[in-house]
Amino acid sequence: MNVTRRQFFRICTAGLGGSSIAMMGFSPNAALAEVRTFKLTRATETRNTCPYCSVSCGVLIYSSGDKSKNAHAEIIHIEGDPDNPVNRGTLCPKGAGLRDMVQSANRLKWPEVREAGASEWKKISWNEAFDRIAKHMKADRDANFMVQNKDGLTVNRWTSTAFLASSAAPNEAGYLTVKTIRALGMTSIDTQARI
Amino acid sequence: MTPTQTIEIHPSTEVPPVIQLPQPGRIFADRHARFAALSQQHSLSDWLAYLGRLTQAQHDIALTLDTLAPPPPDAVERARQHGMPPLAALSYPRPANWTDIARRLAEKMAKGAPEAMHAPLAALGAMTVTELDAIADALLDGRIDPDALPETTIVAAALQTIWTALAARLDVKTLAIPDPSELCPCCGSLPVASILKTSAQINNLRYLHCSLCNTEWNVPRATCTACNTDRDVNYRQIDGDDGSVRAECCDHCKSYLKIMAQEKNPGVDPVADDLATLALDLLVDEAGYSRSGPNLLLLGGAG
Numbered sequence: 035m036n037v038t039r040r041q042f043f044r045i046c047t048a049g050l051g052g053s054s055i056a057m058m059g060f061s062p063n064a065a066l067a068e069v070r071t072f073k074l075t076r077a078t079e080t081r082n083t084c085p086y087c088s089v090s091c092g093v094l095i096y097s098s099g100d101k102s103k104n105a106h107a108e109i110i111h112i113e114g115d116p117d118n119p120v121n122r123g124t125l126c127p128k129g130a131g132l133r134d135m136v137q138s139a140n141r142l143k144w145p146e147v148r149e150a151g152a153s154e155w156k157k158i159s160w161n162e163a164f165d166r167i168a169k170h171m172k173a174d175r176d177a178n179f180m181v182q183n184k185d186g187l188t189v190n191r192w193t194s195t196a197f198l199a200s201s202a203a204p205n206e207a208g209y210l211t212v213k214t215i216r217a218l219g220m221t222s223i224d225t226q227a228r229i
Numbered sequence: 230m231t232p233t234q235t236i237e238i239h240p241s242t243e244v245p246p247v248i249q250l251p252q253p254g255r256i257f258a259d260r261h262a263r264f265a266a267l268s269q270q271h272s273l274s275d276w277l278a279y280l281g282r283l284t285q286a287q288h289d290i291a292l293t294l295d296t297l298a299p300p301p302p303d304a305v306e307r308a309r310q311h312g313m314p315p316l317a318a319l320s321y322p323r324p325a326n327w328t329d330i331a332r333r334l335a336e337k338m339a340k341g342a343p344e345a346m347h348a349p350l351a352a353l354g355a356m357t358v359t360e361l362d363a364i365a366d367a368l369l370d371g372r373i374d375p376d377a378l379p380e381t382t383i384v385a386a387a388l389q390t391i392w393t394a395l396a397a398r399l400d401v402k403t404l405a406i407p408d409p410s411e412l413c414p415c416c417g418s419l420p421v422a423s424i425l426k427t428s429a430q431i432n433n434l435r436y437l438h439c440s441l442c443n444t445e446w447n448v449p450r451a452t453c454t455a456c457n458t459d460r461d462v463n464y465r466q467i468d469g470d471d472g473s474v475r476a477e478c479c480d481h482c483k484s485y486l487k488i489m490a491q492e493k494n495p496g497v498d499p500v501a502d503d504l505a506t507l508a509l510d511l512l513v514d515e516a517g518y519s520r521s522g523p524n525l526l527l528l529g530g531a532g
Contacts, residue, residue: 043419043519043520043521043522043523043524043530043531044514044519044520044530044531045507045510045511045514045520045527045530045531046510046511046514046515046530046531046532047511047514047515048532049529049530049531049532050507050511050530050532051532052375052529052532053378053527053528053529053530053532054378054379054381054382054526054527054528054529054530055273055276055527057345057378057379057529058276058279058343058345058346058378058379058382059342059343059344059345059346060273060275060276060279060343062273064272064273065272065273065507065508066511067272068272068508069508069511069512072467072468072508072512073467073468074465074466074467074468074509074512074513074516075465075466075467075468076463076464076465077463077464077466077475078462078463078464079450079451079462079464080451081451081459094450094451100463113433114432115450116425116432116433116434116435116450117434117435117449117450122245122432123432123433123434124432
């Protein structure tokens, strides 16, 4: 048996009859009967970073449900993270509405494309989306990549496409983003965190 | 609210305190009021009311303890240098008159006490210093005598009163930040519960509340206070209640401690509300978690 100090603090149904409650002359029976009518609910609190602006406020996301297959998990509340030194538990009105953004009926949940001349958006797979983006990027880069400027100076730049990076990205993702984009010669790079 | 009172709209620019020492002049009085409110309609109403009277007695005695000698400054400094609590519950010498305090508390609890308390209270009054010290040592060392639970409860209340008065005499600047964060920076005891505090300076930060000396210290939220992990932590509450008292359960170390939210109910008290929500303990225990800190006013609940 694994005996820890913690077991001394245990409060359980079988224990109340011999506890100080009973020994001091009070009956725990009504409390024990009442427990049978109660049910537990489960929630989690998860830290995250607000995706909106450069302040990058910490948020606590409250979710209900127990992660089991049959249970319905749902984000029930989002508030400022009191432990975060940046915002100390506060949020701006936009940040305070984060839950509505997460659960918005209009939220984009998969890649969509509107073909040239079409009026409807069409759902496509992620692989299809990546292929299309890569093809567009390559075509544009092949057409507009500049090896030398008009004075004959080597510049190797691609100025006709820009890249906008995420504000919630950590340092490592930021590093990889710059390495990838600069390797292609792209000069216009910005991040949502600056907007 | 009086018309001259300003309303705080912006968060305070002051850094919230890491450690908050107890205020012996009001902590037990507030707790007494909370016990009185909670015992109005409760399945353990008589017990809660009696414990409310015990906290009233603690308050009366706490008011007389401002003459208690504070711990010597060199001992406090030595403790700080070594990252130790200056009022370590088991090793700090109990004040010479502590047994008188325990006997006075027993005396105050005699009137209107239930039949079962008469013998233990009389026994306490007649005990020698050695016998009372033995009960206190057993309590603080987790070796409580199952045949002396009522006596030990009164001794626990006496020690709480004395240690609260001692902790209040400390200067918060002389205290080391507790490491591990689970233990009280003043007396090294385990916490009774967490409380999410709201005030002009504090915006829903979590403080652990010491089970012995009522000191509070800040620990990040959404973290297990027993094993420090921030994964596998979940919150249980009784379906349909106001959410002011939840159990913070850890699937990594399988422990739990209750966490109370002043935002949900400004009156919550870490000791009184803990005892008024025993149903949560029973259900969380059945779900396989064990409690990581004691409430000294309820002993022997493990059977």
